[in-house]
Amino acid sequence: MLLVLVAIVVLVLASVRNLFAVVVLSGIYSFLMATVMVALDAVDVAMTEAAVGAGISTVLLLGALHLCKSEEAKPTHRPWLPLSLSLATGVLLIYGAMGLPDFADPQAPIHQHVVPRYLQNEVQVPNVVTAVLASFRGYDTLGETTVVFTAGAGVIALLRRRKPRKGGEEGRG
Amino acid sequence: MIEHFSYIVTVFLMIAGLYIVIARGNLIKKLVGLSIFQTSVYLLYLAPGKLLGGTAPILAPAYGVYSNPLPHVLILTAIVVGVATLALGLALAVRIREVYGTIEEDEILALDHRIEEAEEQGEERRA
Numbered sequence: 001m002l003l004v005l006v007a008i009v010v011l012v013l014a015s016v017r018n019l020f021a022v023v024v025l026s027g028i029y030s031f032l033m034a035t036v037m038v039a040l041d042a043v044d045v046a047m048t049e050a051a052v053g054a055g056i057s058t059v060l061l062l063g064a065l066h067l068c069k070s071e072e073a074k075p076t077h078r079p080w081l082p083l084s085l086s087l088a089t090g091v092l093l094i095y096g097a098m099g100l101p102d103f104a105d106p107q108a109p110i111h112q113h114v115v116p117r118y119l120q121n122e123v124q125v126p127n128v129v130t131a132v133l134a135s136f137r138g139y140d141t142l143g144e145t146t147v148v149f150t151a152g153a154g155v156i157a158l159l160r161r162r163k164p165r166k167g168g169e170e171g172r173g
Numbered sequence: 174m175i176e177h178f179s180y181i182v183t184v185f186l187m188i189a190g191l192y193i194v195i196a197r198g199n200l201i202k203k204l205v206g207l208s209i210f211q212t213s214v215y216l217l218y219l220a221p222g223k224l225l226g227g228t229a230p231i232l233a234p235a236y237g238v239y240s241n242p243l244p245h246v247l248i249l250t251a252i253v254v255g256v257a258t259l260a261l262g263l264a265l266a267v268r269i270r271e272v273y274g275t276i277e278e279d280e281i282l283a284l285d286h287r288i289e290e291a292e293e294q295g296e297e298r299r300a
Contacts, residue, residue: 003182010189041240043229064263068270072199073277082196090188097180104225128230128242144250151257155264
């Protein structure tokens with residue numbers, strides 16, 4: 001299914017050494033992920049992922065590739081240590097995930113806590129995601145804006161020391 | 174097993190991202206791996222919020238069952254923050270490339286090592 005397709009794209013992505021192909025594959029991956037999100041009823045998130053994850057991220061990566069070399073060097077040592085470390089982490093995580101509630105279980109705690117109140121349309125906005133984002137959890141959004149501002153300031157500070165180098169594409173983040 | 178399928182895919186994406194971050198020396202590849210890791214976290218949050226037979230959480234009189242809106246809000250924030258950190262990481266990579274002429278981790282470490290050795294030799298000659 002869709003999730004298997006996502007997994008295959010990631011496998012190819014890990015093995016390809018041409019960085020341009022990696023960037024294109026990560027764009028494909030983002031669009032597939034947006035489709036998965038639509039299937040999970042997260043339409044707002046899917047829209048953001050398609051616009052930001054597949055759009056702006058790809059532009060940023062291509063901009064960075066333009067300034068760097070686009071071929072990855074051959075790995076010098078065998079990747080046994082990272083591979084075994086990741087696999088061990090994976091086994092632990094799957095063991096932990098088996099204790100989580102079943103997929104789409106309506107009795108799971110996540111559906112019982114604050115969400116019934118959110119769905120009562122207290123703030124008169126039919127799109128609940130917007131209502132929670134802007135009203136119930138407005139401070140989160142303020143913090144997010146702060147992070148984005150700080151990152152933008154950091155990018156400008158990092159890239160403006162040499163005038164002839166063009167780093168304009170990174171400044172948009 | 175099948176009711177935990179989404180978790181298994183999430184864990185697979187997570188360890189794939191982790192593996193790319195640890196095993197690959199190229200800084201841009203590392204950042205792509207980091208964003209795969211991030212996306213697996215999005216999936217981890219969104220999958221439990223889904224209800225079978227539910228619709229997207231936009232209130233309408235014709236529907237009664239909605240998927241959980243709270244993870245959507247949290248992940249909306251996470252995506253934007255993720256892109257901000259990606260931009261910052263890429264800016265760092267570009268700066269490193271300007272100074273060292275490469276974005277391969279091994280070569281950068283070798284250059285650092287050579288610089289340190291040269292400094293030590295210079296001090297010995299002065300002494």
